Amino acid sequence: MTEPVADNVDEIMRKASASAAVFSELDQDHTDRIVHAVFEAGFKNRVRLAKIAVEETGIGRWQDKVIKNVVASLLVYEDIKALKTAGVIHEDFERGVVEIAQPLGPILALIPVTNPTSTVIFKILIAMKTRNPIIIKPHPKATRSSNEAARVCYDAALKEDAPEDCIQWIDEMSSEDIQKIMSHKDVALILATGGGSVVKAAYSSGTPALGVGAGNVPVFLEKSADPAFAVEQILASKLFDNGTICCSEQALVVEQPIAGKVRKELESRRARFLSLEEILKVEAVVYDAKRHVMSIGVIGRSADEILRMAGIEAPPDVSVLVAPLEGVGKAYPLSSEILAPILAWYEAKDFDAALNLCIDLNFHGGIGHTASIYSNDEATILKFSKLMNAGRIVVNTPSSQGGVGGIFNTLNPSLTLGCGTGGKNITTDNVTARHLLNVQRIARRRVNPKFSGLDGRLFYDEKVGAAEIENLYHRNT
Amino acid sequence: MFNITIDSGRMTCTFPERMDTLACEKYQAQIDQQVTQAPTPVTFDMNGVAYVASSFLRICLKTAQALAKGQFELVNVGPEVKKVFKIAGLDRDLTIR
Numbered sequence: 130m131t132e133p134v135a136d137n138v139d140e141i142m143r144k145a146s147a148s149a150a151v152f153s154e155l156d157q158d159h160t161d162r163i164v165h166a167v168f169e170a171g172f173k174n175r176v177r178l179a180k181i182a183v184e185e186t187g188i189g190r191w192q193d194k195v196i197k198n199v200v201a202s203l204l205v206y207e208d209i210k211a212l213k214t215a216g217v218i219h220e221d222f223e224r225g226v227v228e229i230a231q232p233l234g235p236i237l238a239l240i241p242v243t244n245p246t247s248t249v250i251f252k253i254l255i256a257m258k259t260r261n262p263i264i265i266k267p268h269p270k271a272t273r274s275s276n277e278a279a280r281v282c283y284d285a286a287l288k289e290d291a292p293e294d295c296i297q298w299i300d301e302m303s304s305e306d307i308q309k310i311m312s313h314k315d316v317a318l319i320l321a322t323g324g325g326s327v328v329k330a331a332y333s334s335g336t337p338a339l340g341v342g343a344g345n346v347p348v349f350l351e352k353s354a355d356p357a358f359a360v361e362q363i364l365a366s367k368l369f370d371n372g373t374i375c376c377s378e379q380a381l382v383v384e385q386p387i388a389g390k391v392r393k394e395l396e397s398r399r400a401r402f403l404s405l406e407e408i409l410k411v412e413a414v415v416y417d418a419k420r421h422v423m424s425i426g427v428i429g430r431s432a433d434e435i436l437r438m439a440g441i442e443a444p445p446d447v448s449v450l451v452a453p454l455e456g457v458g459k460a461y462p463l464s465s466e467i468l469a470p471i472l473a474w475y476e477a478k479d480f481d482a483a484l485n486l487c488i489d490l491n492f493h494g495g496i497g498h499t500a501s502i503y504s505n506d507e508a509t510i511l512k513f514s515k516l517m518n519a520g521r522i523v524v525n526t527p528s529s530q531g532g533v534g535g536i537f538n539t540l541n542p543s544l545t546l547g548c549g550t551g552g553k554n555i556t557t558d559n560v561t562a563r564h565l566l567n568v569q570r571i572a573r574r575r576v577n578p579k580f581s582g583l584d585g586r587l588f589y590d591e592k593v594g595a596a597e598i599e600n601l602y603h604r605n606t
Numbered sequence: 607m608f609n610i611t612i613d614s615g616r617m618t619c620t621f622p623e624r625m626d627t628l629a630c631e632k633y634q635a636q637i638d639q640q641v642t643q644a645p646t647p648v649t650f651d652m653n654g655v656a657y658v659a660s661s662f663l664r665i666c667l668k669t670a671q672a673l674a675k676g677q678f679e680l681v682n683v684g685p686e687v688k689k690v691f692k693i694a695g696l697d698r699d700l701t702i703r
Contacts, residue, residue: 143695150694151660154686234693290627293660315695 138306141264142315144294145235148262149317151292153232155260157215163289164210164258170285171202171250171278178246178281182274186242188429193370197247197544204535204542205254209562214259218568225573230566232260234317237310239331241323243373243428243468244544245271248322249278251544253296257286259565261317265298266307268323272300312336318565322545325422332553339560341545342552344375345466345495346528347487349513350391351480352384354503358525360394362503363472366527367449372470373429376499376521376532376546379466380473381451382486388476399448401432402474408452408463410439415471416462423467432470457489466494480509484516491517497548497557501528520549520557534559579603608633610640617641618649623656630661637665641672648673653682658690670700679703 155163171178179194213219219228238252249265256263267275276298283296302310311319311334321331321340328340350359367378383391396402403411415427415435427435432450436443449470457464464473473490477483491500500517503525504510514522523531526538534540543559556564579602587593587601608629609620617640622629641648648669670678679701683691691697 147660147663147694147696150690150692150696151658151663153693154657154690290659293664 138310138313141297141299141310142235142313144297145262145264146315148292148294149232149234152260152262152295155215155292157213159290160215160258160260161210163286163291163295164206164254166285166289167250167254167257167282168202168206170281171198171254174278174281175199175202178250178274178278181277182246182271185274186245186271186429188243189370189373194244194246197244197370198250200533200535200542201247201251201544202254205251205561208535208542209255209258212258212562214562214566225575227571227573229569229571230259231569233565233567234261235315236261236263236565237316237319237336238263238265239319239321239323239327240265240267240271240275241327242268242271243370243375244322245275246278248544249275250282252320252322253279253282255560255562255565256320257291257295258562261565262292262295262297263320264310264316265296266302266310267299276300308334320545320560320565329553339545339547339556339564340554341375341560342497342548342554343466343494344377344379344498344546344548345464345490345493346376346379346499346501346532347490347495347517348378348381348501348503348528349483349487350381350383350387351483351502351504351506351509351513352386353505353509354387354525355505356387356390356394359503360391360398362525362527364395364398364400364448366529366531367472368470369527369529371429371431372529373468374529374533375466375468376523377468377529378472378501379495380454380457380464380475380490382475382477382483382490384480384483385476385478395449395451399444399446400451401436401444401447401449402451402453407439407441408454410441411435411450411452411471412462414438415467415469416465418462421459421465423465423469428468430469435469435471457486457493464490464493484513487513488516491519495519497550497552497554498546499523499528499532501526501531518549518551520547520552521559532559608636610636612640612644612646616647616649617644618651620651620653621655623654625655625658625662627659627661630659630665634661634665637669641669645673645677647677648679650678650680651682652680652684652687654684656684656686658687663690663694663696666696666700676701 175198179191183191218230265279279298319331319338321328331338432447433443451474452463453474454461499521500519521532530536535542541559541561545560547556547558548554549557681703
């Protein structure tokens with residue numbers, strides 16, 4: 130039943146176009162049966178796929194990857210299942226507007242190494258829901274796990290009479306062919322999740338793209354926060370899959386009145402505060418100083434593994450590394466995004482100093498992504514939120530799970546988090562099925578009486594000003 | 607209704623309203639056999655067909671490839687099915703009237 134995809138770009142796109150054509154015929158009921166089958170297959174295989182992913186990539190913990198697969202299957206399915214995505218989706222008789230959902234066409238999905246199975250399940254679900262064929266392009270280091278996730282979804286879809294080739298996956302592809310497929314005329318959209326270079330390549334291809342940016346999540350622990358609760362939540366998030374989620378906490382900015390308590394709570398949970406000498410050793414292994422990005426080899430490694438890599442004696446039960454820093458920027462490598470259990474630590478003398486630090490962190494590689502605050506003061510939460518350039522500001526919530534949505538808040542569950550124009554994205558939304566539709570509008574004749582009641586000759590009289598026209602436009606007669 | 611007629615050296619097939627996967631599986635062997643045995647010009651009369659599955663697109667391509675260029679055509683194609691061939695880009699490779 131299942132065949133590996135051809136390695137020829139034109140052949141892949143020929144199949145995808147044929148699939149798109151047949152997909153466009155399906156009604157909502159048939160579409161929803163396919164989506165349900167894919168959800169069931171993703172959920173059924175959640176543990177097996179998680180283990181394959183960790184075995185193949187060496188990144189993260191399989192137990193947490195199971196939860197990611199649950200989010201990508203169960204929570205995403207529950208979020209989208211009632212959405213109308215085929216035919217008439219909305220009628221407004223008063224305005225005379227009827228909306229019809231149309232599929233986009235073939236979607237090219239770029240998959241990250243950090244979430245190689247959950248992102249596949251997620252993207253396939255939202256593509257099937259919107260009747261778009263999808264081509265999975267896995268990260269080269271996660272080909273086996275991503276493609277196995279695609280295969281189980283495809284087999285399930287076919288059993289519900291989905292169009293052939295509605296899901297394809299790429300085993301190997303040269304960089305020239307990757308460029309070729311990204312700019313292929315028949316690709317309707319690139320759904321890009323991954324590192325900055327991948328997302329930039331997608332946006333530069335000339336094909337419409339929905340991408341994400343890098344994160345560098347500041348966490349502001351304001352003086353009204355509950356230190357014990359905040360630390361518990363932060364660690365539940367930062368340690369999840371060894372910190373591989375792009376909206377996981379990167380730096381703690383703590384107001385001085387509660388700094389001592391927060392530090393004590395961290396240490397009681399086996400956090401290791403690093404000395405200056407240790408910080409330099411850790412920087413050397415977790416940060417690529419030439420490219421000014423985290424080292425690939427450290428992604429998803431545990432705290433004790435990182436200490437050993439840095440040549441520091443590692444207690445076996447250390448949970449997270451905390452690095453007290455004096456500043457933000459390239460001179461302080463640990464103030465950058467590191468997808469591993471490492472947190473930068475700043476003590477701020479007052480509210481304004483804390484906000485300034487958070488702004489610096491936010492603009493140091495994390496524009497548009499996610500920010501986090503622990504506070505019990507509404508005015509503070511609002512002020513912080515207005516000052517952050519972030520698509521998501523999560524409040525008193527673990528930011529990994531909070532940013533992804535659907536567990537601790539009502540954001541759309543998503544493995545692709547928009548970062549707005551600051552992150553060179555077109556949206557700040559959690560990307561989901563509604564972003565994968567072309568919406569047509571049938572517009573019935575509803576003449577605007579205010580406009581038709583105006584004497585059109587006034588427009589040609591230069592002595593008539595805007596105030597006069599505005600007055601006439603709104604006049605009740 | 608599915609039917610194959612051969613008249614004046616031309617084979618003509620008609621189809622039911624829905625050419626879904628099951629229908630394609632049911633009729634493909636008969637079409638293949640006729641095309642293989644008597645490679646005449648072939649017409650698929652699409653009158654009344656409102657839905658085609660992926661398998662039907664494959665039958666069209668396979669039939670066209672088995673014949674000399676210009677010997678295969680689809681006629682009486684309704685708008686729903688015509689749009690499918692357009693999206694698939696098959697209107698460039700097949701004769702659709």
